[in-house]
Amino acid sequence: MIEASLKDLAAALRAGTLSSVELTTRCLERIEALNPALNAFITVDRDGALAAARAADARIAAGDAGPLTGIPLAHKDVFCTEGVRTTCASKMLADFVSPYDAHVVSQLKAAGAVMIGKTNMDEYAMGSSNENSHFGPARNPWDATRVPGGSSGGSAVAVASGMVPMATGTDTGGSVRQPAALTGVTGIKPTYGVVSRYGMIAYASSLDQGGAFARSAEDCALLLTAMAGFDPRDSTSVEREAEDYSRSIGQPLAGLRIGLPTEFFAEGMDADVRAAIDAALEQYRQLGATTVEVSLPNAKLAIPAYYVIAPAEASSNLSRFDGVRYGHRAAEYTDLADMYGKSRAEGFGAEVKRRILVGTYVLSHGYYDAYYLQAQKLRRLIAEDFGRAFTQCDVIAGPTSPTVAWPIGEKSNDPVQMYLQDIYTIAVNLAGLPGLSMPCGTGAGDLPVGLQLIGNYFDEARLLNVAHGFQQVTDWHRRTPAVG
Amino acid sequence: MSRQNWEVVIGLEIHAQLNTASKIFSGASTAFGAEANAQASAVDIALPGVLPVLNKGAVERAIRFGLAIDAEVAKKSVFARKNYFYPDLPKGYQISQFELPVVVGGQVTVRVGEGEAAYDKTIRLTRAHLEEDAGKSLHEDFHGMSGIDLNRAGTPLLEIVSEPDMRSSAEAVAYARALHTLVRWIDICDGNMQEGSFRCDANVSVRRPGEPLGTRREIKNLNSFRFLQQAIDYEIQWQIDTIEDGGKIQQATVLFDPDTGETRMMRSKEDAHDYRYFPDPDLLPLVISEDWIARTRAAMPELPAAMRTRFEADWGLSAYDAVTLTASRDTAAFFEAAVAAAGAALAKPCANWIMGELAARLNKAERDITDSPVSPAQLAALVGRIADGTISNNAGKKVFDALWNEPDSAVDTIIEAQGLKQMNDSGALDAIVDEVLAANPKSVEEFRAGKEKALNALVGQVMKASRGKANPTQVNEVLRRKLGA
Numbered sequence: 009m010i011e012a013s014l015k016d017l018a019a020a021l022r023a024g025t026l027s028s029v030e031l032t033t034r035c036l037e038r039i040e041a042l043n044p045a046l047n048a049f050i051t052v053d054r055d056g057a058l059a060a061a062r063a064a065d066a067r068i069a070a071g072d073a074g075p076l077t078g079i080p081l082a083h084k085d086v087f088c089t090e091g092v093r094t095t096c097a098s099k100m101l102a103d104f105v106s107p108y109d110a111h112v113v114s115q116l117k118a119a120g121a122v123m124i125g126k127t128n129m130d131e132y133a134m135g136s137s138n139e140n141s142h143f144g145p146a147r148n149p150w151d152a153t154r155v156p157g158g159s160s161g162g163s164a165v166a167v168a169s170g171m172v173p174m175a176t177g178t179d180t181g182g183s184v185r186q187p188a189a190l191t192g193v194t195g196i197k198p199t200y201g202v203v204s205r206y207g208m209i210a211y212a213s214s215l216d217q218g219g220a221f222a223r224s225a226e227d228c229a230l231l232l233t234a235m236a237g238f239d240p241r242d243s244t245s246v247e248r249e250a251e252d253y254s255r256s257i258g259q260p261l262a263g264l265r266i267g268l269p270t271e272f273f274a275e276g277m278d279a280d281v282r283a284a285i286d287a288a289l290e291q292y293r294q295l296g297a298t299t300v301e302v303s304l305p306n307a308k309l310a311i312p313a314y315y316v317i318a319p320a321e322a323s324s325n326l327s328r329f330d331g332v333r334y335g336h337r338a339a340e341y342t343d344l345a346d347m348y349g350k351s352r353a354e355g356f357g358a359e360v361k362r363r364i365l366v367g368t369y370v371l372s373h374g375y376y377d378a379y380y381l382q383a384q385k386l387r388r389l390i391a392e393d394f395g396r397a398f399t400q401c402d403v404i405a406g407p408t409s410p411t412v413a414w415p416i417g418e419k420s421n422d423p424v425q426m427y428l429q430d431i432y433t434i435a436v437n438l439a440g441l442p443g444l445s446m447p448c449g450t451g452a453g454d455l456p457v458g459l460q461l462i463g464n465y466f467d468e469a470r471l472l473n474v475a476h477g478f479q480q481v482t483d484w485h486r487r488t489p490a491v492g
Numbered sequence: 493m494s495r496q497n498w499e500v501v502i503g504l505e506i507h508a509q510l511n512t513a514s515k516i517f518s519g520a521s522t523a524f525g526a527e528a529n530a531q532a533s534a535v536d537i538a539l540p541g542v543l544p545v546l547n548k549g550a551v552e553r554a555i556r557f558g559l560a561i562d563a564e565v566a567k568k569s570v571f572a573r574k575n576y577f578y579p580d581l582p583k584g585y586q587i588s589q590f591e592l593p594v595v596v597g598g599q600v601t602v603r604v605g606e607g608e609a610a611y612d613k614t615i616r617l618t619r620a621h622l623e624e625d626a627g628k629s630l631h632e633d634f635h636g637m638s639g640i641d642l643n644r645a646g647t648p649l650l651e652i653v654s655e656p657d658m659r660s661s662a663e664a665v666a667y668a669r670a671l672h673t674l675v676r677w678i679d680i681c682d683g684n685m686q687e688g689s690f691r692c693d694a695n696v697s698v699r700r701p702g703e704p705l706g707t708r709r710e711i712k713n714l715n716s717f718r719f720l721q722q723a724i725d726y727e728i729q730w731q732i733d734t735i736e737d738g739g740k741i742q743q744a745t746v747l748f749d750p751d752t753g754e755t756r757m758m759r760s761k762e763d764a765h766d767y768r769y770f771p772d773p774d775l776l777p778l779v780i781s782e783d784w785i786a787r788t789r790a791a792m793p794e795l796p797a798a799m800r801t802r803f804e805a806d807w808g809l810s811a812y813d814a815v816t817l818t819a820s821r822d823t824a825a826f827f828e829a830a831v832a833a834a835g836a837a838l839a840k841p842c843a844n845w846i847m848g849e850l851a852a853r854l855n856k857a858e859r860d861i862t863d864s865p866v867s868p869a870q871l872a873a874l875v876g877r878i879a880d881g882t883i884s885n886n887a888g889k890k891v892f893d894a895l896w897n898e899p900d901s902a903v904d905t906i907i908e909a910q911g912l913k914q915m916n917d918s919g920a921l922d923a924i925v926d927e928v929l930a931a932n933p934k935s936v937e938e939f940r941a942g943k944e945k946a947l948n949a950l951v952g953q954v955m956k957a958s959r960g961k962a963n964p965t966q967v968n969e970v971l972r973r974k975l976g977a
Contacts, residue, residue: 087541088539088540088541094541101540104540106539106540106541107534107539108534108539205541205543206541206543207541207542208541209540209541210541210774212773213773213774241543243543243545243546243774243776244774244776320770321770323768324573324575324584324585324768324770326584327577327583327584327585328538328540328582328583328584330577330579330584332579332582332640333537333538333582333640334540344579348577368768371770372766372768373768376768376769376770380770
């Protein structure tokens with residue numbers, strides 16, 4: 009059952025050979041067995057899940073089922089869920105219960121998906137290893153001494169270890185694609201504006217985008233279709249017709265032009281990752297695709313640009329966590345400034361504080377032009393690079409991460425080393441393009457390697473089919489870690 | 493110390509609360525006076541994950557204002573975050589506009605002073621931008637703690653910034669009053685100053701003529717025209733005294749204390765916040781199409797300045813009358829309706845009645861002109877009957893009284909019922925005059941001896957004898973004729 013696709017699960021549910029309550033119960037059992045070691049979930053809503061499963065079974069019996077009705081799902085703990093606490097993996101919100109559902113949450117509720125619980129993450133989605141969590145690190149199911157990547161580490165682990173067949177995540181600089189790569193699952197971040205950010209706790213508003221994790225591209229397409237769509241409550245949500253992201257699945261890949269950015273293959277990639285990526289590209293050529301070298305000359309500036317823009321927005325976005333209306337408030341304080349200071353000092357972890365400080369600095373009088381405005385210029389240049397590249401190719405391919413999963417603690421004291429993990433993913437967010445990662449081989453220690461596919465704006469359906477074509481002729485996405 | 497040899501420089505920032513039904517970035521109501529926090533939505537409270545959505549009605553009002561002051565309505569403007577921590581600022585930033593405001597430039601011409609000394613002054617505007625209001629901190633009733641009421645948080649404001657074009661408190665007040673009239677005229681703000689719907693900040697500096705601008709101090713939150721005048725006058729004198737005593741003005745923000753009539757420092761420049769403005773990534777740039785501007789322009793009412801010019805040119809009103817009658821759109825509408833019924837030739841008497849008797853009665857009764865028991869048509873009929881000599885001006889006041897007390901009655905019916913018609917029959921008047929002359933030989937003698945005042949006494953006697961029905965002008969003529977004068 010762990011290996012079953014969403015399509016097969018839906019068919020079994022409709023055929024009556026499986027009930028949503030049974031399926032949900034098995035997920036809950038697996039979480040109970042594996043979560044103590046992997047720490048994928050911050051909160052498991054057993055009662056809520058079973059109630060939702062019973063309701064789904066009734067819907068299925070009534071013939072009112074969609075493709076996701078009755079299928080268990082986990083939400084990254086950055087999405088607000090009415091009645092179930094939403095922590096953002098922070099002490100600041102450790103006891104926060106939202107009075108409303110995020111748009112993504114209500115969409116999936118309406119689709120009949122069964123919300124099992126809330127997954128672990130880097131605090132406020134800031135991190136690439138899931139080590140920055142108030143609730144402790146999530147662990148990689150392929151090797152529990154290693155990180156699963158981040159910030160959506162818990163969702164990646166939950167899918168990789170078979171706790172749930174699908175999960176939501178968010179991706180600001182690679183937070184869906186990189187953990188997908190490090191845990192061997194498929195993850196997609198759509199074009200900025202495709203998934204409503206309403207109810208998704210903001211890290212960097214101009215970069216944050218909801219995304220989907222599942223075991224295959226075909227499954228990701230089903231989940232993304234349910235998550236996406238225009239939402240008037242998010243002014244950056246793009247007003248366009250609802251899309252079926254599965255619509256291109258199965259189309260042949262012959263004639264596909266795959267762009268390979270010179271800069272991604274020049275240096276920095278570990279040899280084992282390089283070997284897996286090269287083999288995957290060979291596979292595509294066998295499927296009839298051609299590869300063409302493209303250039304993203306400004307991509308190397310993505311990390312410095314990102315680490316100005318994202319902290320700047322974060323420093324402002326996180327101002328609302330002041331201990332006044334909700335969230336952590338210090339037990340004792342002498343005056344208002346002291347209350348703010350102590351509440352935030354106690355409530356936020358080190359990485360969050362680091363980014364708030366950086367962001368405050370780059371927005372300060374006298375520095376704004378030199379940092380923030382420069383970074384915005386770089387952002388435009390990076391987007392223009394992609395625009396030029398897409399005149400030569402249909403999709404861009406390369407590594408998702410320069411390395412396989414690394415041991416917990418190895419980079420946690422070196423922020424710059426940690427930031428470099430996102431070197432291949434960040435430019436995509438700065439440009440607002442869709443990106444996907446899927447397992448394409450293994451590196452040292454038999455650890456998964458992810459291939460990143462980048463599409464042009466609103467080209468998610470093609471991107472998913474390009475991944476699907478690969479998954480039709482390979483088994484990397486079917487590999488399951490030996491846990492439990 | 494004197495004010496001679498000093499030039500005063502004043503610029504105003506006015507916050508006009510826009511009269512939209514819901515807030516600028518949320519669907520919560522903006523109605524005043526609800527129970528604390530009853531009108532604070534998830535967005536207003538700044539719950540995690542919520543996002544702002546711009547209220548088009550607020551933009552529409554900003555466009556109207558831009559058109560009314562002949563400014564440029566920006567095709568593209570940008571909302572920015574102004575970052576600072578305060579408990580009544582739930583997000584930790586205020587959404588405002590910084591580098592690219594929605595309204596750029598513009599001007600208003602105002603009438604300053606009264607009578608002979610009155611003059612017109614044109615004041616340029618720098619900009620007007622949209623922003624959200626903060627909530628309120630309540631420091632009473634909580635025993636050492638503070639309460640927070642977020643009902644006002646997110647209320648739309650238009651911040652209207654003038655150039656430093658004003659040279660006296662009188663000019664500043666005239667400008668503020670003109671804007672107060674204008675925002676109500678174009679129906680973007682209710683202008684209620686007690687409820688804080690229209691608040692002024694004044695930037696004041698002094699210099700010796702010809703010198704560069706002096707250092708300014710900003711007086712915050714003046715919510716009446718009287719306080720605006722008092723605060724500026726106090727501040728001017730304080731700055732002159734300080735400099736003449738050898739001191740220097742430090743840039744600062746000050747508050748006006750209405751009880752003492754003084755300004756006192758709130759914070760110095762050193763304490764000023766670094767607001768770390770940057771474009772709000774949750775909101776797209778505000779793009780206003782030519783078409784939207786054109787549609788808004790087509791729906792604009794005639795503006796007070798244009799109306800004043802028309803009243804003066806077409807109907808011969810004085811500048812003072814024109815300003816007074818355009819103090820509000822309702823007053824102007826009443827006046828225009830009255831003139832339409834009475835005829836253009838009677839515009840001046842219509843104006844006099846509206847500014848005189850009607851204004852006094854409305855004021856005394858604390859009623860708005862829209863609730864006037866006397867309609868424009870009735871007032872026009874009344875003015876018509878005075879003009880055609882049917883009744884005297886004095887009798888007109890009686891008719892007005894009757895109309896006020898019995899709103900549905902007709903002017904002619906009242907004149908008839910109360911017997912107010914003037915005596916226009918010269919035979920009857922001749923008889924009365926003869927009687928009066930016979931009964932008052934002393935006055936007749938005095939008049940003939942050259943004492944003009946004696947005639948007044950005789951007129952009075954005739955009027956009395958006619959029970960007020962005689963036409964005083966006619967009485968005068970008959971008397972003079974009979975006395976051979």
